[in-house]
Amino acid sequence: MSDPTASAAGVTGTLEGHAGSPPTTAEPGREKPRSLGRDAWEDLRHNWVFWIASVLILILIVMAIAPGVFTSASPTASDLDVSRQGPGPGAPFGYDLQGRDVLARTIYGARASILVGIFATAFATIVGSFMGIVAGYYGGWTDTIVSRLTDVFFAIPIFLGAILVLTSFPSDENTSQVAAYTKVAVALAIFGWTSTARIMRSSVIQVKQADFVQAARALGASNSAIIRKHVLPNSLTPVIVVATISLGGYIGAEAGLSYLGIGLQPPVISWGIAISDAQTYLRVSPHMMMFPIAFLSITVLAFIMLGDAVREALDPKLR
Amino acid sequence: MTLTETGSPAAVPAGTPPLLEVDNLHVEFRTREGVAKAVNGVSYAINAGETLAVLGESGSGKSVTAQAIMGILDTPPGFVTKGSIRYQGDDLLQMPEGVRRTYRGEHLAMIFQDALSSLNPVFSVGYQIAEMFRVHRGMSRSDGMKKALELMELVNIPAARERVKDYPHQFSGGMRQRIMIAMAIALDPEVLIADEPTTALDVTVQAQIMALLKELQRERDMGLILITHDLGVVADVADKIAVMYAGRIVERAPVYDIYARPAHPYTEGLLASIPRVDMKGQELFAIKGIPPSLMRIPPGCPFNPRCGYARDICREQDPPNYPVGDAHDSACHFWEEVVDGTRR
Amino acid sequence: MGRYALRRLLQMIPVLLGSTFLIYVMVWALPGDPFAGRCGQRPCTDAYIAAQTAKFNLDDPLIVRYFKYLGNLLQGDLGQTFAGQNVSDLVARAYPTTLKLALVALTIEAVVGLGAGVLAGLRRGGYFDNFVLVSTLFVISLPVFVIGFMLQYGLGIRWGVFPVTVSAGAPFADLILPGLVLGSLSLAYVARLMRSSLAENIRADYIRTAIAKGLPRRRVVGVHAVRNSLIPVITFIGADFGTLMGGAIITEGIFNINGVGGLVYRSIRLREGATVIAVVTLLVLVFLLMNLIVDLLYAVLDPRIRYE
Numbered sequence: 001m002s003d004p005t006a007s008a009a010g011v012t013g014t015l016e017g018h019a020g021s022p023p024t025t026a027e028p029g030r031e032k033p034r035s036l037g038r039d040a041w042e043d044l045r046h047n048w049v050f051w052i053a054s055v056l057i058l059i060l061i062v063m064a065i066a067p068g069v070f071t072s073a074s075p076t077a078s079d080l081d082v083s084r085q086g087p088g089p090g091a092p093f094g095y096d097l098q099g100r101d102v103l104a105r106t107i108y109g110a111r112a113s114i115l116v117g118i119f120a121t122a123f124a125t126i127v128g129s130f131m132g133i134v135a136g137y138y139g140g141w142t143d144t145i146v147s148r149l150t151d152v153f154f155a156i157p158i159f160l161g162a163i164l165v166l167t168s169f170p171s172d173e174n175t176s177q178v179a180a181y182t183k184v185a186v187a188l189a190i191f192g193w194t195s196t197a198r199i200m201r202s203s204v205i206q207v208k209q210a211d212f213v214q215a216a217r218a219l220g221a222s223n224s225a226i227i228r229k230h231v232l233p234n235s236l237t238p239v240i241v242v243a244t245i246s247l248g249g250y251i252g253a254e255a256g257l258s259y260l261g262i263g264l265q266p267p268v269i270s271w272g273i274a275i276s277d278a279q280t281y282l283r284v285s286p287h288m289m290m291f292p293i294a295f296l297s298i299t300v301l302a303f304i305m306l307g308d309a310v311r312e313a314l315d316p317k318l319r
Numbered sequence: 320m321t322l323t324e325t326g327s328p329a330a331v332p333a334g335t336p337p338l339l340e341v342d343n344l345h346v347e348f349r350t351r352e353g354v355a356k357a358v359n360g361v362s363y364a365i366n367a368g369e370t371l372a373v374l375g376e377s378g379s380g381k382s383v384t385a386q387a388i389m390g391i392l393d394t395p396p397g398f399v400t401k402g403s404i405r406y407q408g409d410d411l412l413q414m415p416e417g418v419r420r421t422y423r424g425e426h427l428a429m430i431f432q433d434a435l436s437s438l439n440p441v442f443s444v445g446y447q448i449a450e451m452f453r454v455h456r457g458m459s460r461s462d463g464m465k466k467a468l469e470l471m472e473l474v475n476i477p478a479a480r481e482r483v484k485d486y487p488h489q490f491s492g493g494m495r496q497r498i499m500i501a502m503a504i505a506l507d508p509e510v511l512i513a514d515e516p517t518t519a520l521d522v523t524v525q526a527q528i529m530a531l532l533k534e535l536q537r538e539r540d541m542g543l544i545l546i547t548h549d550l551g552v553v554a555d556v557a558d559k560i561a562v563m564y565a566g567r568i569v570e571r572a573p574v575y576d577i578y579a580r581p582a583h584p585y586t587e588g589l590l591a592s593i594p595r596v597d598m599k600g601q602e603l604f605a606i607k608g609i610p611p612s613l614m615r616i617p618p619g620c621p622f623n624p625r626c627g628y629a630r631d632i633c634r635e636q637d638p639p640n641y642p643v644g645d646a647h648d649s650a651c652h653f654w655e656e657v658v659d660g661t662r663r
Numbered sequence: 664m665g666r667y668a669l670r671r672l673l674q675m676i677p678v679l680l681g682s683t684f685l686i687y688v689m690v691w692a693l694p695g696d697p698f699a700g701r702c703g704q705r706p707c708t709d710a711y712i713a714a715q716t717a718k719f720n721l722d723d724p725l726i727v728r729y730f731k732y733l734g735n736l737l738q739g740d741l742g743q744t745f746a747g748q749n750v751s752d753l754v755a756r757a758y759p760t761t762l763k764l765a766l767v768a769l770t771i772e773a774v775v776g777l778g779a780g781v782l783a784g785l786r787r788g789g790y791f792d793n794f795v796l797v798s799t800l801f802v803i804s805l806p807v808f809v810i811g812f813m814l815q816y817g818l819g820i821r822w823g824v825f826p827v828t829v830s831a832g833a834p835f836a837d838l839i840l841p842g843l844v845l846g847s848l849s850l851a852y853v854a855r856l857m858r859s860s861l862a863e864n865i866r867a868d869y870i871r872t873a874i875a876k877g878l879p880r881r882r883v884v885g886v887h888a889v890r891n892s893l894i895p896v897i898t899f900i901g902a903d904f905g906t907l908m909g910g911a912i913i914t915e916g917i918f919n920i921n922g923v924g925g926l927v928y929r930s931i932r933l934r935e936g937a938t939v940i941a942v943v944t945l946l947v948l949v950f951l952l953m954n955l956i957v958d959l960l961y962a963v964l965d966p967r968i969r970y971e
Binding site (some may be wrong): 325389390391393416420421422423424425428429433436437438439440441442443450451454486488498499502 | 866867868869871872873874875876877878879880882887889891894964965966967
């Protein structure tokens with residue numbers, strides 16, 4: 001709506017005009033020109049989706065760091081007498097097959113999902129950004145080779161690739177938790193970095209041609225300085241959006257792998273494992289499955305909503 | 320700058336309503352940031368064979384008025400809040416959309432500034448012209464294409480037969496605008512609105528397009544509303560001029576009169592800011608300040624903050640239209656001073 | 664166009680080689696004894712190991728093995744499983760089923776997704792638009808196995824609208840429910856993509872022209888806006904076919920379908936390298952071909968795109 005460039009210096013000769021453009025409502029004289037970042041923040045501030053997603057994610061992160069805040073029950077204490085008992089006093093989510101508190105297990109399960117999601121996103125974003133910058137900035141043969149390499153990895157379905165990797169490096173009871181998380185995250189990121197690389201590449205190519213980059217080059221700035229100071233900050237936005245949305249995707253994928261019995265393994269507490277364990281008793285004890293599913297879905301939902309809101313704020317076309 | 324008189328408005332028998340008459344039109348845009356009053360009581364009329372030039376800078380409401388006439392305002396956020404638009408006496412604003420639609424293309428047509436974005440990129444130009452005949456006249460696709468070809472030849476597109484199946488992006492800017500014109504005049508409309516038809520074009524092409532418009536208008540006796548910011552174009556083709564500022568018409572006059580006797584400080588400023596050969600070496604005049612925000616139009620005369628003639632009354636009282644001469648009026652309390660040439 | 668297609672086909676060769684090599688390495692070169700657990704509780708006999716080692720050229724360096732495999736592949740020989748079954752037979756049995764399933768999913772995703780997207784995009788901010796936004800958000804957030812369970816439980820078990828599992832031969836009627844599950848994520852994306860594409864195009868200058876031409880609203884929307892908005896959506900749907908075929912592992916598991924997903928999953932678990940490589944190679948081939956077709960389709964749909 002606002003068009004701060006219109007009629008900035010009074011009228012000289014011909015008037016500047018855009019047929020059919022809505023009337024100018026901004027007052028360029030009195031308001032500072034707003035940057036895209038500030039505009040985006042203004043947009044986000046008024047977006048309830050953004051706030052809901054942020055609050056949910058914050059809660060989930062606290063849950064992952066300090067699950068004890070939300071429940072005093074132990075996730076591992078097992079009492080076969082209450083096996084598969086439904087929700088009741090003392091156990092609002094009921095008990096699982098081994099008679100463990102479903103609420104506690106669901107809350108403790110947040111850590112696995114969040115950590116795998118963050119690790120996988122971090123690996124994929126770092127590798128993808130690096131590949132994308134190299135291909136986009138240097139161009140030529142480097143671009144050809146990196147792009148074909150990206151195609152090679154892109155052509156293999158992520159889930160299938162992750163299953164293959166995890167079959168070759170199985171986890172068992174002796175694997176440390178962090179190692180287990182990392183393994184699943186890496187397995188997902190090996191085939192997940194390609195979309196980041198493609199997006200990074202195209203936005204680097206765009207930024208590279210911008211006048212300010214040409215100017216920096218003409219002034220004798222080194223390649224690494226140009227990449228650090230100009231290319232990277234200006235091509236980061238789409239990557240951030242993709243990272244946020246894919247974080248949700250990775251969490252879902254982790255649950256899928258654990259559900260197949262191939263991702264995380266007990267004794268790690270994970271929503272995917274819980275869902276997988278509960279499926280046999282779906283008809284008689286649906287509570288065992290319902291709560292992990294609800295938490296898993298809300299987590300994925302929160303990240304996708306956040307990514308959606310950020311993208312909408314950053315994409316002026318959608319406004 | 321040469322002033323050529325292009326003839327006075329065609330004589331209309333008394334009692335016949337004008338071909339098109341806009342009366343006290345108000346349009347506002349309701350946005351999240353507030354309400355922008357884009358058009359505030361615009362009135363003008365046009366008869367067959369007549370050319371009205373509507374002059375104003377971006378945000379003056381000239382295009383919005385045209386969109387309201389055509390019924391192509393983006394609603395929401397744009398709403399017509401008051402006034403009437405009468406075509407041969409019938410108020411278009413009172414018609415149900417289904418009826419009003421049949422007036423578009425048939426009686427009222429419009430061409431836009433940017434022909435490239437105004438033509439659909441994925442259909443051939445022939446298809447888009449033929450669509451007029453297929454929808455309004457129920458012609459078959461092949462008959463429509465024949466008509467399209469005729470029209471493309473009429474607007475002087477070279478090798479029209481080979482190019483009728485080409486897409487908009489394959490034409491040059493001038494050719495695209497010719498295609499827009501062909502599409503607009505396809506059904507022989509009585510009123511043609513040209514919204515800055517030459518702004519996006521090279522200077523040489525501009526002249527050709529204006530000549531084509533003028534020729535078509537004469538042949539078909541169309542009323543032409545020419546929306547522009549280019550005073551040079553106006554002098555050659557228009558019969559009368561309406562100058563718009565902040566959503567209202569500040570001065571209305573026959574074309575010869577406006578150059579000779581501008582009666583509003585804004586018009587005066589516009590004329591003074593045209594580069595002229597005989598004033599070579601002198602500094603070009605510029606109206607100081609910027610147009611007001613349409614959400615906060617100042618009370619009184621909207622031009623008062625930028626006006627050299629402004630006194631207290633200008634900040635308090637919205638000036639009415641003072642008659643200046645034959646078919647010439649000005650919305651300025653001190654129009655006489657302006658006409659007398661008392662500069663600040 | 665023809666030359667472009669040819670160039671793209673040639674470009675596919677290194678990518679296909681790269682992908683198969685990558686899979687080959689992951690199957691044969693990663694740690695793990697290929698014979699572990701192959702012979703039940705007992706360790707495999709030396710004779711068996713020797714025979715299998717010879718059959719899969721396990722003593723050769725990896726790269727030599729890979730090219731020997733490629734040589735066989737070019738002659739149409741997909742190799743054998745450890746038990747001596749022809750991989751080509753397994754693939755021939757599984758592929759048609761998954762192909763059918765993917766087609767059903769694609770049809771559902773296109774019809775429902777496009778319809779919902781158009782209706783939502785036309786009335787942005789309206790009741791239906793909000794419904795589409797919220798429901799697609801849920802579908803995107805729910806993992807596919809959850810959607811699978813819910814639909815299987817609700818539509819299959821509870822109300823009995825659809826069969827719970829797919830019978831042998833996989834008739835199309837049985838595949839509707841699994842197809843809906845498999846295509847659900849893409850359906851949500853298609854609806855959202857169509858919605859935003861349409862909402863963007865409806866504000867384009869040429870739409871204003873179409874209205875100014877006096878076209879009826881359904882023609883303005885149905886011909887001018889939808890035609891342009893379809894371009895990105897159709898390319899998404901086209902490229903999605905390959906993804907659907909490769910992503911059917913969980914869906915096939917839930918509905919007990921004997922397709923590619925089940926085959927590749929079992930083969931990975933049983934370390935049947937030859938089968939895994941063959942199936943994945945075919946999946947990659949389908950994926951690459953679909954991408955090529957989509958790129959060519961793009962030029963057909965959008966006259967502004969010209970390949971040379």
